[in-house]
Amino acid sequence: MAKKAIVIGAGFSGLSAATHLADMGWDVTLLEKHNQTGGRARIMEKDGFRFDMGPSWYWMPDVFETYFGWFGKKVSDYYELVRLDPSYSVFLEGNERVDLPADYQEFRKLCESLEPGVGPKLDEFLKQAAYKYKVGINEFVYKPSLSLTEFADPRLLLEVFRLDLLKSMSAHVRKFFKDERLIKIMEFPVLFLGGTAKTIPALYSLMNYADIKLGTWYPMGGMHKIAEGMTAVAVEKGVKIQLNTPVRQLEVKGGKIMAVVTDNGTFTADVIINSGDYHHCETALLPAAFRSYSDDYWNSRVMAPSSLLYYLGINKRLKNLLHHNLFFDEDFNRHAAEIYDTPRWPERPLFYASAPSLTDPSIAPEGCENMFLLIPIAPGMPDTPEIREKYYHIVMERLEQRTGQEIRPHVIVKETFAYQDFVSEYHSFKGNAYGLANTLTQTAILKPSLRSKKVSNLFHTGQLTVPGPGVPPSLISGRVVAQVVERTVR
Ligand SMILES: Cc1cc2nc3c(=O)[nH]c(=O)nc-3n(C[C@H](O)[C@H](O)[C@H](O)COP(=O)(O)OP(=O)(O)OC[C@H]3O[C@@H](n4cnc5c(N)ncnc54)[C@H](O)[C@@H]3O)c2cc1C
Structure with missing residues (x-):
C-alpha cells in the first residue's frame, strides 16, 4: 500500500x-x-x-x-513564454529614465553611457555572478539544510569563500560600480529576497546574472x-x-x-x-x-516586506510605460529605513508599476490596460481604507506626472490588497508578502x-x-x- x-x-x-x-x-x-x-x-x-x-x-x-x-x-x-525587450524601465530622480535592453551588448552600451569605462568591470561582475548562479542554483539551493555536515564537503567550503557568501551585496556592487544609477540597477534584484543590499549576502549577485543574462520573461x-x-x-x-x-x-x-x-x-x-x-x-x-x-x-526574524497593492482596470491604452516599471525616483535608503529600521508608513515611497496588457492583450478588454501597483511596506503595519486611498493618490500623481498622461479619471476597476488581506487570505505572519x-x-x-x-x-x-x-x-x-x-x- x-x-x-x-x-x-x-x-x-x-x-x-x-x-x-x-x-x-x-x-x-x-x-x-x-x-x-x-x-x-x-x-x-x-x-x-x-x-x-x-x-x-x-x-x-x-x-x-x-x-x-x-x-x-x-x-x-x-504556456507560451515571451522574452521582454526592453526588460524593464527604471524611473530615476530628476526626470531621468533608463530602459534596460534585453541584448547584453546593448545593455553594456547603456552602462557605459552612465559610467564611461565600466564595460570590463560589468563583464567581470557578471562572470562572477554566472559562476555563483551555476553553483548556487545547482548545488546550494537543493540542500535541505538540516545539518551543517551537508556543507562539510571541502570543495563546497571553498566555494563559500569564492562565492563571497559573507560579504554584503552593497559592498560587492560598490567594488565594481561608482555611478549611483548603476548601483541602483545592480542592487534592485536583491529586493526579491526580502532585504536590502546591506543585509543580503553577495552570493546573491547570482540574481544579476538571472536579470541581465537570463532575461525577464512573461507567460502569455x-x-x-x-x-x-x-x-x-x-x-x-x-x-x-x-x-x-x-x-x-x-x-x-x-x-x-x-x-x-x-x-x-x-x-x-x-x-x-x-x-x-x-x-x-x-x-x-x-x-x-x-x-x-x-x-x-x-x-x-527579519521578514520580507508586506505590500500595498492596487489592481487597476483602465479604459484607455497607456503610453510611456513598459510592462515592468520601477519608480526609484525617491531616496531608497529612507524608504528602506521605514521598512526595516523604524517601521512606519513611508514618507515618499518607491514603487513598482506593471502593465502586463502591453504584452498580453488577452488580460484586458479591447482598448483597455491592466495595471498593477506595488508599494513595499514594513511588515506588521495595520492599514485603513483612508491610508490605501492616500497612497493611491501619492503614487498615481507621480505615475501620471512621470509618464505625461491622466490615468485616474480612466480607472474603471480598482481593487486593493494590503497587510490585513495578507493575514486573512494567507495567515501571513506580520502580513509579510514573500516570507x-x-x-x-x-x-x-x-x-x-x-x-x-x-x-x-x-x-x-x-x-x-x-x-x-x-x-x-x-x-x-x-x-x-x-x-x-x-x-x-x-
Ligand atoms: C505581491 C507579490 C509580488 C511578488 N512578486 C514576485 C515576483 O515577481 N517574482 C517572484 O519570483 N516571486 C514574487 N513573489 C513571491 C512569490 O509569489 C512567493 O514567494 C511564492 O509564490 C510563495 O509560494 P509558497 O508556496 O511558499 O506560498 P503561498 O503562495 O503563500 O502558498 C501557500 C498556500 O497555502 C494556503 N494555506 C495557508 N494556510 C492554509 C490552511 N490553514 N489551510 C489550507 N490552506 C492554507 C494558502 O491559501 C496558499 O494557497 C511575490 C509575492 C507577492 C505577494
Whole structure:
C-alpha cells in the first residue's frame, strides 16, 4: 500500500511537493483553503480584466524548464513564454529614465553611457555572478539544510569563500560600480529576497546574472499560467486536490500528527507537509507544546516586506510605460529605513508599476490596460481604507506626472490588497508578502527548518523555509522537502 501524505496549501511549493511525492509513488492529498490553486499567484477576474494577484516577474526560466522536465514535460506544453525587450524601465530622480535592453551588448552600451569605462568591470561582475548562479542554483539551493555536515564537503567550503557568501551585496556592487544609477540597477534584484543590499549576502549577485543574462520573461495569459500548468501535472500524477478546504487543527498524539482537521472533514496520513505560513502552522494549527520555535524567535526574524497593492482596470491604452516599471525616483535608503529600521508608513515611497496588457492583450478588454501597483511596506503595519486611498493618490500623481498622461479619471476597476488581506487570505505572519528575508543570518541552516523539531511526521516547505522567497525557490523547496520525506519516512 502506498504511504499517504497530506500537503497543506496549493501555492507553488505545495504543488511542487505534492507532485514530487506522487511521482515517487505516494498517495497525496492537497488541501487548499481558496477556490483555486496558485497561492499568492492567484488570479482575480473583474469586468473583463484578469489580474495576477502576486508575482509578476518571471526570472530564471531554466528553473521552470527543469521543474516540468522532472515529470517528462516542457514549459511549452503549458504556456507560451515571451522574452521582454526592453526588460524593464527604471524611473530615476530628476526626470531621468533608463530602459534596460534585453541584448547584453546593448545593455553594456547603456552602462557605459552612465559610467564611461565600466564595460570590463560589468563583464567581470557578471562572470562572477554566472559562476555563483551555476553553483548556487545547482548545488546550494537543493540542500535541505538540516545539518551543517551537508556543507562539510571541502570543495563546497571553498566555494563559500569564492562565492563571497559573507560579504554584503552593497559592498560587492560598490567594488565594481561608482555611478549611483548603476548601483541602483545592480542592487534592485536583491529586493526579491526580502532585504536590502546591506543585509543580503553577495552570493546573491547570482540574481544579476538571472536579470541581465537570463532575461525577464512573461507567460502569455499571465503568471497564473505557471500554477495552471503545475496543477495539470499534479493531477496527472494522481494528486487529489481539495479546494475550499481550510485546515483548522493538527491533532498530535505521541509526537505524531494523527489527524488533520478541516472545514470539510478530518483527514489522516503518514506524513503532513505544511506549505502555508510556517508561523501560522506552529501557532494556530499545532498545540503549543509542539512548536519548534518560540514567539521570541519569530519576533526576532527579519521578514520580507508586506505590500500595498492596487489592481487597476483602465479604459484607455497607456503610453510611456513598459510592462515592468520601477519608480526609484525617491531616496531608497529612507524608504528602506521605514521598512526595516523604524517601521512606519513611508514618507515618499518607491514603487513598482506593471502593465502586463502591453504584452498580453488577452488580460484586458479591447482598448483597455491592466495595471498593477506595488508599494513595499514594513511588515506588521495595520492599514485603513483612508491610508490605501492616500497612497493611491501619492503614487498615481507621480505615475501620471512621470509618464505625461491622466490615468485616474480612466480607472474603471480598482481593487486593493494590503497587510490585513495578507493575514486573512494567507495567515501571513506580520502580513509579510514573500516570507523571510534571505539575510546572512537567515540563510540555509539558519532558516526555520523544513523538518519539525517536535513532531516526527510534520515537514514544512515554501517561502519561510529553505531555500527562500520567490517563485523559483518555492518550486525547488517543494522538491527538497519531498526528497527528505521520501528518504526519512519511507
Ligand atoms: C505581491 C507579490 C509580488 C511578488 N512578486 C514576485 C515576483 O515577481 N517574482 C517572484 O519570483 N516571486 C514574487 N513573489 C513571491 C512569490 O509569489 C512567493 O514567494 C511564492 O509564490 C510563495 O509560494 P509558497 O508556496 O511558499 O506560498 P503561498 O503562495 O503563500 O502558498 C501557500 C498556500 O497555502 C494556503 N494555506 C495557508 N494556510 C492554509 C490552511 N490553514 N489551510 C489550507 N490552506 C492554507 C494558502 O491559501 C496558499 O494557497 C511575490 C509575492 C507577492 C505577494
